[in-house]
Amino acid sequence: MASPESSNSLTDTKARLLDAAERLFARAGIAATSMRAVTAEAEANVAAVHYHFGSKGELLRAVFERRIAPVNEERLKRLDDLEAAGRGPSVDALVEALVRPALEFASRHPGLSELVGLLQAEPADEVGALFEEVFAETIERFTAALARALPELDEETLHARYGFAIGAMVAVITHRGPFATDPAKVIPDLVRFLSAGMKAPAAPSIASAVPTRETP
Amino acid sequence: MASPESSNSLTDTKARLLDAAERLFARAGIAATSMRAVTAEAEANVAAVHYHFGSKGELLRAVFERRIAPVNEERLKRLDDLEAAGRGPSVDALVEALVRPALEFASRHPGLSELVGLLQAEPADEVGALFEEVFAETIERFTAALARALPELDEETLHARYGFAIGAMVAVITHRGPFATDPAKVIPDLVRFLSAGMKAPAAPSIASAVPTRETP
DNA sequence: GTCTATATGTTGATAGAC
DNA sequence: GTCTATCAACATATAGAC
Numbered sequence: 001m002a003s004p005e006s007s008n009s010l011t012d013t014k015a016r017l018l019d020a021a022e023r024l025f026a027r028a029g030i031a032a033t034s035m036r037a038v039t040a041e042a043e044a045n046v047a048a049v050h051y052h053f054g055s056k057g058e059l060l061r062a063v064f065e066r067r068i069a070p071v072n073e074e075r076l077k078r079l080d081d082l083e084a085a086g087r088g089p090s091v092d093a094l095v096e097a098l099v100r101p102a103l104e105f106a107s108r109h110p111g112l113s114e115l116v117g118l119l120q121a122e123p124a125d126e127v128g129a130l131f132e133e134v135f136a137e138t139i140e141r142f143t144a145a146l147a148r149a150l151p152e153l154d155e156e157t158l159h160a161r162y163g164f165a166i167g168a169m170v171a172v173i174t175h176r177g178p179f180a181t182d183p184a185k186v187i188p189d190l191v192r193f194l195s196a197g198m199k200a201p202a203a204p205s206i207a208s209a210v211p212t213r214e215t216p
Numbered sequence: 217m218a219s220p221e222s223s224n225s226l227t228d229t230k231a232r233l234l235d236a237a238e239r240l241f242a243r244a245g246i247a248a249t250s251m252r253a254v255t256a257e258a259e260a261n262v263a264a265v266h267y268h269f270g271s272k273g274e275l276l277r278a279v280f281e282r283r284i285a286p287v288n289e290e291r292l293k294r295l296d297d298l299e300a301a302g303r304g305p306s307v308d309a310l311v312e313a314l315v316r317p318a319l320e321f322a323s324r325h326p327g328l329s330e331l332v333g334l335l336q337a338e339p340a341d342e343v344g345a346l347f348e349e350v351f352a353e354t355i356e357r358f359t360a361a362l363a364r365a366l367p368e369l370d371e372e373t374l375h376a377r378y379g380f381a382i383g384a385m386v387a388v389i390t391h392r393g394p395f396a397t398d399p400a401k402v403i404p405d406l407v408r409f410l411s412a413g414m415k416a417p418a419a420p421s422i423a424s425a426v427p428t429r430e431t432p
Numbered sequence: 433g434t435c436t437a438t439a440t441g442t443t444g445a446t447a448g449a450c
Numbered sequence: 451g452t453c454t455a456t457c458a459a460c461a462t463a464t465a466g467a468c
Contacts, residue, residue, distance in 0.1 A: 013433080031248035034461060045435055050463070052433090117336065156396070157405060163393020164409050168380040170387070176336060177379025180372070188419055189373060193380050196416035197409040229451080250443060261453055266445065268451090435468075442461065450453075 014052045016042040021049075022063045026114030030060060061130055064119070067105070067112045072138045074101035079141055091149045092195045098142050099169050099194065100187055106173045107183045117174040146198065153202050165194045230268045232258040237265075238279045242330030246276060246343075277346055280335070283321070283328045288354045290317035295357055307365045308411045314358050315385050315410065316403055322389045323399045333390040362414065369418050381410045 020042035024033040035056055039046050053059040078097035082089035089097075106113045119131055143162050150158060171177050172190055180186045236258035240249040251272055255262050269275040294313035298305035305313075322328045335343055359378050366374060387393050388406055396402045 029245065029247050031245050035463090036461080045433095046462090047436090047464080048434065056462075156394075159394040160396065160402065160405050161409055163387055163395055164384040164406060166393060167384040167387025169383070171379055171383025174336070177382060178372075178375040179379055180376065186376065189376050190380060192416050192419060193377055193413040197413040200408050200412035203404055203408060251445090252443075261451095262444090263446080263454090264452065272444070433468105435466100437465085437467100439464080440462090443459080444457100445459105446457075447455085448453100449455100450451105 013042070013044050013048055017044060017049055017052060017059070018063055018066060020044075021059050022067070022111040022115060025060065025063060025118060026111050030118060035059075064115065064130055065134065067109060067115055068134050071101050071105045071112075072134065074105075075138055076141060079145060083145065088148060089145065091146065091198050092191060094142065094145050094149060095165065095194045095198065096187070096191045098138075098165070099190055102169060102173060103183050103187050103190070107181075113173050113175060116170060117176075150198060154205075157202055161198055164197065168194060229258070229260050229264055233260060233265055233268060233275070234279055234282060236260075237275050238283070238327045238331065241276065241279060241334060242327055246334060251275075276343075280331065280343075280346055281350065283325060283331055284350050287317050287321045287328075288350065290321075291354055292357060295361060299361065304364060305361065307362065307414050308407060310358065310361050310365060311381065311410045311414065312403070312407045314354075314381070315406055318385060318389060319399050319403050319406070323397075329389050329391060332386060333392075336386055336390070366414060370421075373418055377414055380413065384410060 017038060021033070021038045024037055024041055027033075035049050036046055038059070039048055042048075049056070049059055053062060075098055078101065079089075079094070082093055082097060102116075106116070139162070143159060146162065147153070147155065147158055153161070169190065172179050172186055180189070233254065237249070237254045240253055240257055243249075251265050252262055254275070255265055258264075265272070265275055269278060291314055294317065295305075295310070298309055298313060318332075322332070335347055355378070359375060362378065363369070363371065363374055369377070385406065388395050388402060396405070
């Protein structure tokens with residue numbers, strides 16, 4: 001089926017470069033990681049990364065997409081399942097569908113953890129556009145589903161709470177806090193915390209407050 | 217009172233270097249910001265930063281400490297006030313004392329926002345030790361106060377929730393989410409969300425669950 | 433596809449005149 | 451305290467042999 005000599009060891013270098021770049025970007029940051037270090041770690045040549053990716057920026061993009069795409073696919077699959085089975089998934093179920101795939105992937109691929117950390121603080125120059133592009137669908141689908149589960153929240157509050165939740169989740173993924181390393185422990189903890197926050201009573205809007213008596 | 221010629225323009229360069237470094241570190245990251253860029257922005261000389269700070273690492277440390285120290289001072293002052301007035305501050309009050317100073321400082325000094333972003337994702341080499349050192353007292357005081365307000369939570373869960381809260385707060389500070397830019401709007405929103413999360417029922421511990429009947 | 437060799441620029445740090 | 455000049459080390463990127 002495969003051509004006589006191409007398939008295996010030829011693309012091997014490319015994969016090793018991705019692995020090495022992920023490891024080093026995560027460990028020392030993007031700007032501080034030289035392509036020499038990447039190629040050395042991958043046991044490849046300095047020119048190889050230019051041949052396979054064209055530039056350091058494109059290598060970075062490939063590294064991110066490889067890890068983040070499957071997380072979002074799993075999230076959307078879980079959301080599809082929730083919406084298919086009966087109508088109106090609970091807040092807890094939605095939060096878990098959003099959070100669990102990310103945390104489980106992160107615990108399986110330690111590189112993802114620190115990669116997400118980079119996504120958070122790396123100057124938006126290169127990463128910002130990638131961020132928007134990769135997460136747009138997930139954000140839209142989940143905020144819409146949460147809006148249906150929490151009809152009493154105005155859109156602005158709901159979007160803010162979604163942002164709070166992502167922030168807390170990112171803290172766990174990047175290990176910036178005293179969190180259990182076992183996903184089986186931390187995921188329920190986080191879901192419990194975030195669901196309670198999501199379901200908190202909305203702020204009393206100034207206009208609709210005290211409707212019991214009108215001042216003439 | 218002041219000595220004839222020293223006080224003003226002599227320390228001026230040092231302050232300009234701090235301002236410039238803060239601006240550039242925030243904009244492009246630490247590793248990507250050269251000291252040449254810093255001294256150019258400060259309209260100073262390449263050697264000036266070595267004269268005043270000794271190295272790039274010490275400059276970084278000075279930049280962080282200048283901004284973060286006052287935030288923690290304000291937090292601890294508010295906590296002191298809460299604990300002085302009556303016993304047992306509420307969860308909501310504690311969360312607000314933790315969160316409001318940071319968000320208000322960040323909205324007044326835009327540089328702090330992106331500086332906090334750096335603290336989050338910069339490889340822990342240099343920043344990690346600084347982080348531990350600067351936030352240790354705040355963490356200890358607030359988790360202790362929260363533990364008194366939430367006696368039903370075990371220590372591990374409480375620390376984890378504290379970490380979730382910091383993560384959500386950092387997301388707001390670094391503008392990584394659809395948050396209102398007006399602190400008067402976002403702070404109450406965040407406090408409401410986090411307080412509800414803090415007060416969420418604890419996970420049923422496997423050991424103490426179903427204590428209604430003992431199996432022989 | 434992978435390598436060596438090299439062109440060209442930038443970095444952090446220092447020495448020493450003023 | 452501030453400057454110019456200069457260092458060795460390292461960066462990205464490319465050219466061309468194999």
